[in-house]
Amino acid sequence: MSAMSMPAWGIWLMALGLGIFIVMIILSLKKHRGVHRSLFAWPYSLWMIVFTVVPLFLIAYYAFTDKAGSFTLDNFKNFWDSNYEMKKQLIDMGFDVSGMELSDRGTVNVDTLVYSLWMAFKCTVICLAIGYPAALFMSDRNFKLGPTLIVLFIIPMWMNFLLRTIAWMTLLEDNGIINTLLESLGFGKLKLMYNSNAVLLGMVYNYLPFMVFPVYNSISKQDIKLSEAAMDLGADEIKTFTRVTFPLSIPGIVSGITMVFMPSVTTFFIPRVLGGGNTEMFGDLIERTFLTADNWNVGSALSLIMMVLILFSISLLRRVDPQGEGGSLL
Amino acid sequence: MSQDNRLILLEDISKDFDRHTVLSDINLYIKKNEFLTLLGPSGCGKTTMLRIIGGFEFPTTGRVLFDGKDITDEPPYKRRVNTVFQKYALFPHLNVFENIAFGLKIAKLPKAEITSRVGKMLELVNLLGYEKRSVDSLSGGQQQRIAIARALVNEPEVLLLDEPLAALDYKLRKGMQLELKRMQQVLGITFIFVTHDQEEALTMSDTIVVMKDGFMRQIGTPKHIYDEPKDAFVANFIGESNIIRGIMPKDEVVHFCGLNFECVDSGFEKDEPVNVLIRPEDIVITDAEDVPLKGVVRSVIFKGVHYEMVIDAGNYLWKVHSTVMVPENSKVGLSVVPFNIHVMKLTDDELTGDEQ
The missing domain is CATH 2.40.50.140 (Nucleic acid-binding proteins)
Structure with missing residues (x-):
């Protein structure tokens, strides 16, 4: 696979970042007359500049240029109409494409994005629906097993998520554990894998802890005296929850939604393993565009669209929680 | 003393936490309109006793009677008792008005009545004009008064106060002591006050219960307890x-x-x-x-x-x-x-x- 070469100015950009970085260190050393506590922030700043800030510039550059390196919006047009590239080539070759019937509707990319957002939305809702009650239950002070259960939630995260996802295959596949069990009980086999529900299952399984922890934290750090005060003022258990415990857990919910929704939208690999390629998500599309189609320009444009969408949804969430405990993750 | 005057009756109350006894042999009645103080060093069981009256703890043995009715197993929201918590426990997501109106809204009172009663309370605690403020923006003394207003606005028959003045500075505490005593007399409500500060107890109380290690050591008027302490512990704890x-x-x-x-x-x-x-x-x-x-x-x-x-x-x-x-x-x-x-x-x- 021939990787696209990085433009020469990409190297120069990194060198510039490095240069500014060194100048800043020297200035800081001069200003504080020696080593200051801010010294400890420098390694991370360097890391950020070289591996985050500069690549972001590069992605923006690729997204707005063609393979020859001149400015173009074709990459975005290609997002709206996946046949755009092909049509252009046909026009170049002298064909009239206006009346031409193309087998592909040309909305593959948009469809994939919409599908990804829809899947991420479903995943977030399910995680909230399962995770909130679980967190509420575990943060109950009278429930002595709560902290133990939280550890049980953490333990699977010690394992790589690829392995965890592959493990689901042994459960769900046609001759997997569940189907073997069903068959031995006299039921027929079920088609459990290679559909979007299996993908959703894998996503919920992987991202559920990211909902449970922030919610658990926001509830368990609440002063027990607050719910006692509510009860004292005449609120029964349900009203105490709706008027005190729940409103005070909103920062945790916002944080949880953010932490589940963001990785959900960009999910890749899970659809390929559990969805068997029938259910491509946007993360896979970006990966495929970069690595298989070897088109860094379109891939960058897709990445940029993704980032803007995530930024947009997080800023919407921030309105719910102006204090910004959840939004501060951004 | 006529029997009718007894509003709260604690009968043979004891309380164990994990086989550790924090209250034993508590027999006490509290009269209507009385200012009763539970006084003792930390860990003497005074707060637990208050929480049993408030419904936040349930006694291991014994009964709590309120107006002759057994309320031992009733949850806090069914008791005609309100509490001022030690660190106030104001709701951080609600403003001053919403905090005070909390109980009235739960009781589903008409809006106009809520507004007027909250207004009266703010006047009583000298905080008119603070309705829209967030509770975090208030000083300790102000938060304390909001906590009192939030409890009193429900017109409870008994107000429980769990060391409400502990976090205030000396001057403010002195002022609030007199203020609380005044409120109690104006409103004609029974106050049950928990403190470890003997001076506070002497200043405000009609009756003082001196407690130690989960037992009631002596009960009487401030003067009686000061002049006729039953034993060396009481004598030492009250005054020099x-x-x-x-x-x-x-x-x-x-x-x-x-x-x-x-x-x-x-x-x-x-x-x-x-x-x-x-x-x-x-x-x-x-x-x-x-x-x-x-x-x-x-x-x-x-x-x-x-x-x-x-x-x-x-x-x-x-x-x-x-x-x-x-x-x-x-x-x-x-x-x-x-x-x-x-x-x-x-x-x-x-x-x-x-x-x-």
């Missing part, structure tokens, strides 16, 4: 005191520091060992020649109203409060009128165990 071991050779005579003193107590066995309590302000300093108990002034500290002196006499260091200054190292005599010598029976612990 000189407590010395002695014996009772016969009625109205007590022997300590190698001398016989006249007193007003009787009903002891012959030569029964006792504790003798003499308050520092009851000791009169005289010339050394005039009285049998003589000593030397060891230290003098000026306290504003009086001098606090330590006088070494009869093998005991006496705390003495006097408005007259006597220089250090001078020889003085100490005298006490018989009425101010208070003889206390020894407790079982003191009789059997090592002397404290």
Whole structure:
């Protein structure tokens, strides 16, 4: 696979970042007359500049240029109409494409994005629906097993998520554990894998802890005296929850939604393993565009669209929680 | 005392936490419109007792009666009792108005009535105009008054206060003590107040219950408890005191520091060992020649109203409060009128165990 070469100015950009970085260190050393506590922030700043800030510039550059390196919006047009590239080539070759019937509707990319957002939305809702009650239950002070259960939630995260996802295959596949069990009980086999529900299952399984922890934290750090005060003022258990415990857990919910929704939208690999390629998500599309189609320009444009969408949804969430405990993750 | 006056009755209450007993043998009634203080050092069970009345804890044994009705197992929201919590426990997501209106909204009162009652409360606690403020923006004293308003607006029959003044500075605390007493008298509500501050208890209470290690040690009016403490612990906890071991050779005579003193107590066995309590302000300093108990002034500290002196006499260091200054190292005599010598029976612990 021939990787696209990085433009020469990409190297120069990194060198510039490095240069500014060194100048800043020297200035800081001069200003504080020696080593200051801010010294400890420098390694991370360097890391950020070289591996985050500069690549972001590069992605923006690729997204707005063609393979020859001149400015173009074709990459975005290609997002709206996946046949755009092909049509252009046909026009170049002298064909009239206006009346031409193309087998592909040309909305593959948009469809994939919409599908990804829809899947991420479903995943977030399910995680909230399962995770909130679980967190509420575990943060109950009278429930002595709560902290133990939280550890049980953490333990699977010690394992790589690829392995965890592959493990689901042994459960769900046609001759997997569940189907073997069903068959031995006299039921027929079920088609459990290679559909979007299996993908959703894998996503919920992987991202559920990211909902449970922030919610658990926001509830368990609440002063027990607050719910006692509510009860004292005449609120029964349900009203105490709706008027005190729940409103005070909103920062945790916002944080949880953010932490589940963001990785959900960009999910890749899970659809390929559990969805068997029938259910491509946007993360896979970006990966495929970069690595298989070897088109860094379109891939960058897709990445940029993704980032803007995530930024947009997080800023919407921030309105719910102006204090910004959840939004501060951004 | 007529039976009808008894609003709350605690019967044979005890409470264990994980086999650790924090309350035992509690029998107490609380009258209507009474200002009752539960007083004791930390860990004496006073807060647990308050929480049992409030419904946040349930007694291991015994019953709680409210107006003659058994409420032992009723949850807090069914009790006609409201609480002012130690650190106020104001709702951080609600503003001042919403905090005070919380109970009224739960009770589904009409909006106009809520507004007018909250307004009246804010007036009572001197915080009109603070309705829209967030509770975090208020000072400790203001938060405290909001907590009181939030409880009182529900017009409870009993207000429980769990060391509500502990977090305030001295001046503010003094002011709030009088303020609380005033509110209690104006509103005619029963107050049950928990504190470890004996001065607070003496200032505000109609009745004080002195507690130690989960037991009630003594109950009475502030004056009664100060003047007639039942044992050395109560005497020490309420006010400053000189407590010395002695014996009772016969009625109205007590022997300590190698001398016989006249007193007003009787009903002891012959030569029964006792504790003798003499308050520092009851000791009169005289010339050394005039009285049998003589000593030397060891230290003098000026306290504003009086001098606090330590006088070494009869093998005991006496705390003495006097408005007259006597220089250090001078020889003085100490005298006490018989009425101010208070003889206390020894407790079982003191009789059997090592002397404290």
